[in-house]
Amino acid sequence: MKKHVRTLNTRDLKKSLKKGGCGECQTSCQSACKTSCTVGNQSCEAVK
Amino acid sequence: MIHCYQNNGVNIVMDVESGGVHVVDDLSYLLIPALEPVFMREHSEEEVLSAAFCVLRENAGQEAEMTGNDASEVAGYQKEEIEEVVSEIISLYEEDLLYTSDVYEKAIESFQKREIVVKALCLHVAHDCNLACKYCFAEEGEYHGRRALMDLETGKKALDFLVANSGLRKNLEVDFFGGEPLMNWEVVKELVSYGRSIEEANGKKFRFTLTTNGILLNDEILAFLNKEMHNVVLSIDGRKNVNDHMRPFRGGQGSYDTIVPKFQKVAESRDQMNYYVRGTYTHYNTDFSEDVLHLADLGFKQISVEPVVAEDSEDYALRESDLDTLCAQYDELAREMISRRKEGKGFNFFHFMIDLSGGPCVYKRLSGCGAGTEYLAVTPWGDLYPCHQFVGQEEFCLGNVTEGINRKDIVESFAACNVYTKESCKNCFAKYYCSGGCMANSQHFTGNINGTYEIGCALQKKRVECAIMLQAVED
Numbered sequence: 001m002k003k004h005v006r007t008l009n010t011r012d013l014k015k016s017l018k019k020g021g022c023g024e025c026q027t028s029c030q031s032a033c034k035t036s037c038t039v040g041n042q043s044c045e046a047v048k
Numbered sequence: 049m050i051h052c053y054q055n056n057g058v059n060i061v062m063d064v065e066s067g068g069v070h071v072v073d074d075l076s077y078l079l080i081p082a083l084e085p086v087f088m089r090e091h092s093e094e095e096v097l098s099a100a101f102c103v104l105r106e107n108a109g110q111e112a113e114m115t116g117n118d119a120s121e122v123a124g125y126q127k128e129e130i131e132e133v134v135s136e137i138i139s140l141y142e143e144d145l146l147y148t149s150d151v152y153e154k155a156i157e158s159f160q161k162r163e164i165v166v167k168a169l170c171l172h173v174a175h176d177c178n179l180a181c182k183y184c185f186a187e188e189g190e191y192h193g194r195r196a197l198m199d200l201e202t203g204k205k206a207l208d209f210l211v212a213n214s215g216l217r218k219n220l221e222v223d224f225f226g227g228e229p230l231m232n233w234e235v236v237k238e239l240v241s242y243g244r245s246i247e248e249a250n251g252k253k254f255r256f257t258l259t260t261n262g263i264l265l266n267d268e269i270l271a272f273l274n275k276e277m278h279n280v281v282l283s284i285d286g287r288k289n290v291n292d293h294m295r296p297f298r299g300g301q302g303s304y305d306t307i308v309p310k311f312q313k314v315a316e317s318r319d320q321m322n323y324y325v326r327g328t329y330t331h332y333n334t335d336f337s338e339d340v341l342h343l344a345d346l347g348f349k350q351i352s353v354e355p356v357v358a359e360d361s362e363d364y365a366l367r368e369s370d371l372d373t374l375c376a377q378y379d380e381l382a383r384e385m386i387s388r389r390k391e392g393k394g395f396n397f398f399h400f401m402i403d404l405s406g407g408p409c410v411y412k413r414l415s416g417c418g419a420g421t422e423y424l425a426v427t428p429w430g431d432l433y434p435c436h437q438f439v440g441q442e443e444f445c446l447g448n449v450t451e452g453i454n455r456k457d458i459v460e461s462f463a464a465c466n467v468y469t470k471e472s473c474k475n476c477f478a479k480y481y482c483s484g485g486c487m488a489n490s491q492h493f494t495g496n497i498n499g500t501y502e503i504g505c506a507l508q509k510k511r512v513e514c515a516i517m518l519q520a521v522e523d
Contacts, residue, residue, distance in 0.1 A: 002136045002139070003132060003136070004072060004073045004075065004076045004132060004133045004136050005061075005070050005071070005072045005073075005076055005136050005137075005140065006070065006071040006072075007068060007069070007070050007071075007140070007145060008069040008070070008071065008404055008519060008520060009404065009405045010066075010067045010068055010069050010404045010405060011067055011404065011405055011406065011407055012066065012067065013065065013066055013067040013152075013409075013410045013413070013480065014065075014066060014144070014148075014151065014410075016408075016409035016410045016411075017151070017152065017155055017409075017410050017411075019409070020408075020409020020410055020411045020412070021159060021162075021409060021411040021412075022409075023165070023167060023217055023422065024217060024218065024219050025408055025412060026219075026221065026255075027167065027168035027221050027417065027418055027422065027423045029170070029223075029417055029419070029423065029435065029436070034259070034281075034326075034354075034436065034437075039408055039412060039413055039416060039417065039481065039482065039483040040402050040403070040407055040408070040413070040480065040481030040482070040512065040515075041398070041399075041401040041402050041403055041407070041515075042403065042407065042408050042412070043403050043406050043407065043408075044403075044406055044407060044408055044409060044412075045219070046409075047406045
């Protein structure tokens with residue numbers, strides 16, 4: 001437990017390098033953006 | 049690479065390459081960026097501590113290289129506290145959560161050599177519209193071309209094309225888009241039925257979505273949408289005067305009063321989930337947070353309001369001089385969202401949503417939305433384009449649903465586009481959240497899908513900062 005730093009629970013991008021790339025996730029513009037690409041808010045189908 | 053920023057009184061450090069996000073106290077916020085060069089070379093704990101003392105002395109206007117590190121205070125900070133902070137920074141570094149380096153470039157090169165499969169279609173079932181929205185990139189539904197409705201046979205061929213080109217992907221997405229798709233409702237219904245009929249035999253699952261202006265919505269259509277549509281996007285800009293200025297009927301009268309009760313009914317009937325009210329803000333409502341809050345006040349819980357994308361010559365186009373105001377609006381919106389959540393009146397704002405723990409893998413983050421490769425748009429007569437925003441630009445026509453793709457060169461150029469092919473993205477903190485931005489916007493503003501649409505980029509970065517701050521406050 002750190003006293004000066006609080007680390008949020010985030011997905012380890014380096015680990016996703018090994019297991020990612022299945023392509024089952026939602027296409028960005030099919031949700032609610034039709035004019036600005038937003039990818040970070042998509043969810044991974046594999047870790048649901 | 050790290051990115052440090054303060055928002056709403058929160059000190060945030062993003063470790064860009066690992067995806068790590070840290071909320072830190074003031075001393076850590078001062079030391080973490082200043083110590084980065086030390087961690088880029090061989091270093092000992094003593095060297096880090098000594099460098100921290102130098103940083104603090106310099107910051108206090110003192111001579112950096114003072115002797116006497118055995119004093120109990122350095123530049124007004126307790127030495128014990130500095131040692132604690134340095135120890136925690138070293139610990140983060142050793143856990144690969146701070147000062148990490150980019151290891152993805154080679155991986156994306158091999159990822160791009162993968163077999164390209166199509167998994168999503170934007171079906172333009174109607175190049176016609178019953179509204180005349182001033183900012184419409186579809187030119188009132190016609191996409192610089194002729195008015196047309198997709199016939200059932202063309203739609204079926206599109207779904208067959210999707211299934212045949214989707215490889216092993218199970219989940220296939222089809223968005224009914226326009227123009228206004230409800231102007232071709234019978235074909236929408238028939239296509240959903242056809243899609244369902246070919247799912248099992250092909251081992252696929254269609255996720256249908258529909259984007260509508262709401263004018264033709266009725267109870268029968270709503271019942272069908274609720275049964276079959278994974279998501280429904282409802283177009284409305286916000287306050288009545290704002291909406292009606294940009295979203296009039298062809299005769300000039302506003303659409304707000306017609307659509308609001310219908311949209312409220314949709315939202316409630318879907319239990320306030322799996323829909324979005326989606327608006328566009330322009331130079332005429334740079335105070336767009338008021339429109340988001342207005343939609344929230346109308347009872348909507350899933351809200352998306354995006355910046356308009358328009359030629360500089362348009363009077364409603366956003367301009368560089370709007371940026372400070374727009375960024376302040378995002379800050380204001382984020383603060384108000386925190387406040388409303390505390391009062392039990394929370395809502396989701398699409399562009400502040402970020403899935404830190406379960407978000408996309410790095411491949412998705414590097415390669416972006418998939419336009420031109422896994423996501424294609426289909427015109428009413430069956431032509432294929434890289435996405436809905438390219439429709440009507442014939443030089444980007446990829447082929448058609450009958451003969452398939454005959455411009456593999458264009459597909460390959462989209463497949464090759466990623467964060468590393470965009471110069472301005474390489475050293476940007478937001479690159480794994482926006483994935484290099486919208487390729488259509490890049491093309492429209494720079495003539496190159498690898499270019500940077502500056503206004504969109506600046507707003508995207510602001511939204512990422514706000515989104516992460518919201519997570520930090522709530523975590």
